[in-house]
């Protein structure tokens with residue numbers, strides 16, 4: 077066999093899964109709903125969703141789960157959670173903590189934040205099934221996994237020791253060995269205070285680990301480190317949870333997970349994934365999933381984190397940008413490379429998408445056969461619902477950026493007309509409805525607002541300008557400020573007047589003829605540098621000396637509006 081270059085990095089995993097020769101596969105992902113979940117989690121979910129699509133196309137039955145780990149304890153809360161509320165709920169499983177917002181009506185803290193994430197899946201084209209871990213632990217089949225772990229405590233300890241010990245320094249080695257003497261792989265939710273762990277005054281975390289396993293009675297004894305209560309509870313009470321290094325392989329075994337992506341912290345050699353695999357094989361008698369490690373998704377140059385407060389949620393993303401663009405960004409990037417999501421680069425993402433789409437539909441020639449194969453593979457995986465037969469009609473982001481900043485001077489109908497005429501869509505195939513157009517305008521408006529926000533925080537003027545220029549950010553003042561008119565020279569005013577006449581005399585002007593006319597006026601009629609004339613236009617339109625390329629900009633404006641604008645010069649003089 078010749079070692080063929082793979083069309084896409086996903087194929088490596090596809091081939092590994094295919095080697096197992098299964099007629100049904102299970103894809104698994106997981107998240108603890110400890111607060112607003114940032115968009116980084118969609119990296120593993122979208123990768124898995126792409127695998128789902130690939131295998132479904134091959135006729136394989138695919139189950140795709142997201143485990144919402146709401147049986148995990150609240151170790152800490154994000155800053156936006158009320159402090160008193162934090163104090164009373166610290167150490168409880170997220171499933172047993174009420175929603176932090178009054179009158180919200182959801183069942184728990186976990187549901188509040190978990191559902192916020194889940195509610196965006198449809199818009200991202202993700203089709204998965206949610207399994208709430210707390211509910212899962214109420215079921216007999218999961219409780220049987222607890223029993224197996226308890227019966228095999230010594231073997232589990234030996235596996236953990238093998239992986240963890242080499243990563244520790246001498247002091248911690250000693251601590252680890254000491255802890256292992258009494259260690260049992262199960263934690264209990266205290267019947268008195270509902271806590272499953274305690275954070276001591278010095279900040280150290282103490283899980284409510286079982287201290288004794290009564291095999292014959294099928295019970296464990298615990299002594300709650302939070303309230304001191306000593307209790308005994310059955311394996312089948314629903315109050316017990318496996319230690320997380322065992323919880324993971326137990327779920328893999330129960331659901332026969334075929335593949336699970338995992339962030340780099342868990343994927344390192346000897347990390348939780350590797351111990352999990354060995355536990356899965358030796359304790360639960362299942363080979364375990366194929367490991368698919370991935371790097372973090374960062375927001376610009378910052379790492380995101382629920383507890384760090386740097387959070388950009390999928391919901392927020394959808395308010396600003398296109399979900400297909402996000403799928404593209406995830407799926408075009410090798411999972412071992414980190415992604416920096418930059419909202420100011422959304423136009424570049426769009427350019428890439430457009431190119432891919434054009435090549436997919438045969439509108440643009442690919443540079444090579446490899447390029448064609450790549451885009452043909454990638455494009456369908458980025459779509460939200462279906463793959464249209466013809467290239468979908470799309471209003472370019474550049475145009476939307478323009479139009480959304482003209483909302484204060486042009487009516488929605490006028491803006492829509494501008495958009496449609498520049499798309500050269502004839503009336504019978506209006507594929508972008510005015511309603512959809514309105515949504516796009518709003519989204520673009522929000523996006524520009526975000527960028528403006530970001531720009532105010534940038535201190536380097538060079539970076540500032542480069543973003544401003546790339547995105548054509550401008551604002552059109554309602555009227556021309558009087559003091560600006562006074563700064564215009566007589567020649568500039570004369571030039572503007574000549575341009576007004578030009579407008580009155582000519583119908584349907586395009587950007588080139590506008591641009592040419594301004595040059596002609598400056599050089600031939602007035603004998604001044606064209607730059608002076610351009611400045612005059614920017615001043616009366618935008619209130620500053622520069623702006624987007626003038627020809628296209630003016631061609632976008634409404635003619636009647638522009639004539640009125642120029643009339644203002646004469647009124648005030």
Ligand SMILES: [Zn+2]
Pocket residue numbers: 175176177180181182187188
């Ligand atoms: Zn709620």
Ligand SMILES: [Zn+2]
Pocket residue numbers: 266267268269270271300301302303304305
């Ligand atoms: Zn307690």
